[in-house]
Amino acid sequence: MYGGGNTFEGIKTDSIQQEDPKRLAEFESRIDRGEKIEPSDWMPALYRKQLIRMIEQHAHSEIIGALPEGTWITRAPGFKRKMALMAKVQDEVGHAQLLYSAAETLGKSREKMIDDLISGKSKYSNVFNYPTYTWADCCFISWLVDAGAIVNQLANAKGSYGPYCRALDRICAEESFHLKYGHHCVIHLASGTQIQKDMFQEALNRWWPPMMHFFGPSDKISIHTDVLMRWKVKMGTNDDMRNQFLDMYVPKIWELGFTIPDPKLGKNPETGRWEYTEPDWEEFKRVINGDGPCNKERLEVRRIAEERGRWVREALKSPQAVYVVPLA
């Protein structure tokens, strides 16, 4: 899982002036040629910093994102759904492992990243600060939040940093199962009883605003990230990603007989772009800064897991095993 937008606030580009111009030119021409940057290659400090930040947030989003769905494993309707949801949640946690490893190659240790998550210093995708009241909320996440994540992840897999791209290739392959499974769940609700249909419609009404927030603030108000686009750290603007998502999934939602709670939503035939009511960016900011319905619970769950697992890690600790930075 991963949402855009919250990653690049307030970047300062002055450090680029201090870089060796020859090396910077080599670095940029390598990216222009479509080659990947590997951990042992020279890279500008700003590139390293922004990548750590982005990959780390992505990793946090995977483990925090496993919580709202994980809570439904025991209550999923029937054995098949339980098996599938368990496999999906396990994948999401696995994605976090892959992504932490990729971020570690840039020099930030996994423990430091977990520390920063628990202390609230690092961010994760805003969408997971909302609750899953019913099974239909869980289905909304499996299908549509994952669909949004896939739009981002497929774009980022074409980025410039080798270890991140390799992790994303593995992740995207697994996401195709999440997406199919999620759609399968929603088709069942849509073709079920009136109660099932209503249940999903209500979930859709609850989740639509956070889903629109998912891709980050509108390009009109978000900070310029030209240098990050040039370095293939950020692969598309927030509005481009949002538009791509709407283009792919709004017709599929409508097809199932559901309505989307936005009277202005529609595709402009002239521009080919989707138009919609401007999402409430004040709420987005408020939630991302900690004041959402589930922020506190999400972090507490991580903290308690950390505390409860401590004795296990203590017992396993061995002086022979030494933390070093991963190779690739």
Place this chain on the structure above:
Amino acid sequence: MNSLDPRVIRLPKIEQEDIISPKIPLDQFGTFEVFVEPKEGKPFQHEGIVHAPNLEMAYILAKEAFTRRFTCTSLYVVDTREVYVSPMTEGENNAYELIPDAKESLNEKTTFEIYHLIKRGKQHVHQGHVAASNPTEAMAIAKTIYNKGKTVFNIWAIQSDKIRFTTQEEKDLWVTLPEKKFRDASDYKGGSKLKAFLEKEK
């Protein structure tokens, strides 16, 4: 804590509800590199890392992290510190050019596994093994045997007896992998149900 999550309600009470205390600094587990054989007879390739307290645990965690699906016939792990790495090159430059030629040494020899990176951005792939008395010599010998044709951008050498291999008996770990259809997108074909639904709605 007030929560919709049945697991959260069962969690122990938090003394100071508003304060999230920082995690107590702990050890970091060690780092281990993971290699997977995707098909019988195909070379092993590097897939990523796990953190673990020892080699055996690394093996178990690697199985969970890297072989839940796709085809896999074997797996091995090694402590990252046991991997010897050549310089990284690009363009037309072959990493073997930077390895000095082998001087025949009379010291006792062991086996080293050799890996190549032949496309930047991709994984290191197992090439074969050589007998040498140290990693530098192993790369120099590999240069005389494996440096043919394709440009190699990076070489790894690992002493074979440092690797935790899969034993013959353990190979059945992956026998049931194809049965785990519930992990696969192809098990969730909504097509016919969707079609029936659309027909009815017309």
